[in-house]
Amino acid sequence: MKTRLRxxxxxxxxxxxxxxxxxxxxxxxxxxxxxxxxLSPEEQNLAKAIMAAPDTAAKLKAAGTLINKHPKTLIxxxxxxxxxxAINQEKDAAQRVQLAGEYQKIFxxxxxxxxxxxxxxxxxxxxxxxxxxxxxxxPLLAKQPNSLRVLTRLTFAATEEEKKKNEKFADQxxxxxxxAIEILEADKKPDDMSDSSWNYYKTLxxxxxxxxxxxxxxxxxxxxxxxxxxxxxxxxxxxxxxYFMLAGIANDEYxxxxxxxxxxxxxxxxxxxxxxxxxxxxQVIEAYAHALAASESDARFAQARQGYLEDFQxxxxxxxxxxxxxxxxxxxxxxxx
Numbered sequence: 386m387k388t389r390l391r392x393x394x395x396x397x398x399x400x401x402x403x404x405x406x407x408x409x410x411x412x413x414x415x416x417x418x419x420x421x422x423x424l425s426p427e428e429q430n431l432a433k434a435i436m437a438a439p440d441t442a443a444k445l446k447a448a449g450t451l452i453n454k455h456p457k458t459l460i461x462x463x464x465x466x467x468x469x470x471a472i473n474q475e476k477d478a479a480q481r482v483q484l485a486g487e488y489q490k491i492f493x494x495x496x497x498x499x500x501x502x503x504x505x506x507x508x509x510x511x512x513x514x515x516x517x518x519x520x521x522x523x524p525l526l527a528k529q530p531n532s533l534r535v536l537t538r539l540t541f542a543a544t545e546e547e548k549k550k551n552e553k554f555a556d557q558x559x560x561x562x563x564x565a566i567e568i569l570e571a572d573k574k575p576d577d578m579s580d581s582s583w584n585y586y587k588t589l590x591x592x593x594x595x596x597x598x599x600x601x602x603x604x605x606x607x608x609x610x611x612x613x614x615x616x617x618x619x620x621x622x623x624x625x626x627x628y629f630m631l632a633g634i635a636n637d638e639y640x641x642x643x644x645x646x647x648x649x650x651x652x653x654x655x656x657x658x659x660x661x662x663x664x665x666x667x668q669v670i671e672a673y674a675h676a677l678a679a680s681e682s683d684a685r686f687a688q689a690r691q692g693y694l695e696d697f698q699x700x701x702x703x704x705x706x707x708x709x710x711x712x713x714x715x716x717x718x719x720x721x722x
Contacts, residue, residue, distance in 0.1 A: 428458050433463065441471045445484060449491045464496045470479055480510035499525065503534040510542040518542050519554055526561070527615040533586050536565040537593065544596040547603050555600045562597040566590065582720035591621035598630065607634050623720060625680035632672035632693065639665040666704055672713070673697040 424432070431451040438444040448468050451458060458464075472484045485505040491496060502525040508519035519542070529535070543558025568575075569590050574583040593665045598613030611634050618627035643662050649655040673693060680686040701711045 401496060401659050409482055424459065425455075425576075426670055428455050428460070431455070432464070435467075441468075441475055441484060444468060445491070449487075452491055462496075465492045465494075465500060468492075469497075469500045469504055472501070473507070478508050478511035481505075482512055482514070499529065503532060506535050507538045510524060510538050510545075514556060515542050515546050515551075519557060530564070531568055533565055533578070534573065536561045536568075537586065537589055538641040540565060540593060540596050544599055547599055552603055555603050556630060558600045559597055559604070562600070566593050566597070568594070591617050591624070594620065595624075595627060598627075602630065602634070607637065610634060623675060623679065625683050625686055628672065628676035628679045629686070629689065629693065632669070632676040635665070635669045635672040635698070639669045655680070663704075666700060669695070670700050673700065674714045678715045679720070680718065681715075 414525050420438045428451070431447065431454065435444050435447040435451065438447050445468055448464050450589060451464065452461065468488060472481055472488060475481045475484065481504065485501050485508055489505075490502065492498070502521065506518050506522045506525065509515070509521060519539060522674035525535050526532060539554075540558050540562035543554035543561070546554050547558070569587055578586075594613045594617035598610045598617060601607075611631065614627045614630045614634070618624070618631065621627065639662070642665055644646070646655065646658045646662055649658060673696065677690060677697060678692060680690050698708060698711065701714075702708055705711075
């Protein structure tokens with residue numbers, strides 16, 4: 386059964402891309418926000434060169450020329466933000482890592498380093514470089530403990546590593562995911578986050594519960610895992626993954642207790658203990674029925690579902706001495722149109 390649980394975990398690697406601010410025309414926006422902004426002719430020409438550059442690498446190079454010649458230019462904050470945004474929108478993770486590294490050399494002020502920090506964390510994570518992602522994210526969170534961008538991406542990175550049976554980041558993943566959940570459930574949008582970004586992050590709440598549940602399960606904390614998967618299933622009732630996890634946990638609880646009871650010496654005490662195991666078996670049967678119902682039309686779970694169905698039939702027949710009513714129990718949990 387533990388093998389079945391691992392198989393389902395392996396099916397659900399989540400590739401979640403963090404949300405970011407929308408870019409803008411550097412010079413036009415700067416002058417719109419401050420009409421009396423005084424820029425030298427050279428600064429204006431260099432800013433136009435950034436806008437005219439054909440790709441992000443070229444924009445970064447042009448920005449480097451501007452900052453090198455005019456390190457105190459009044460449009461520096463806008464340039465830094467725009468370039469960081471352009472880097473974040475690059476599809477190739479390795480390219481993002483490289484460009485973010487070059488950005489850090491050009492934009493060396495603390496606020497600029499923090500601006501690119503979350504972009505670099507996501508880039509490292511997307512590139513499969515989890516060690517670098519967590520090493521980069523930890524100092525950022527020390528300064529900005531409520532950074533949802535970093536908290537969520539590292540939580541999902543830890544979960545992705547967990548699917549590879551790598552427990553190295555499990556503790557941090559639980560810590561970061563729990564903090565992200567607290568921020569979202571408190572419904573207190575960070576001051577530096579747009580409404581659209583905040584709304585996006587709120588949609589990630591079920592995934593965060595799911596990830597923290599998976600990480601707790603890896604750590605052997607079944608009670609916490611069960612609580613998190615239960616919450617995730619309530620928030621996202623159509624996701625079969627949560628029900629498979631809950632079925633697996635219920636099955637483990639039942640088998641652990643059943644093995645303990647079987648080891649007892651024959652007698653009245655053993656018979657009494659066996660009666661207390663029956664409700665655990667009923668919970669397993671109900672959990673399996675829910676998982677099978679939720680996964681019926683989900684191709685991702687076709688193989689895992691077959692194994693769970695075999696176990697379900699065995700348990701149901703053992704408990705009820707027949708398979709009559711078995712399909713009706715599954716149908717009970719099917720989502721109504």
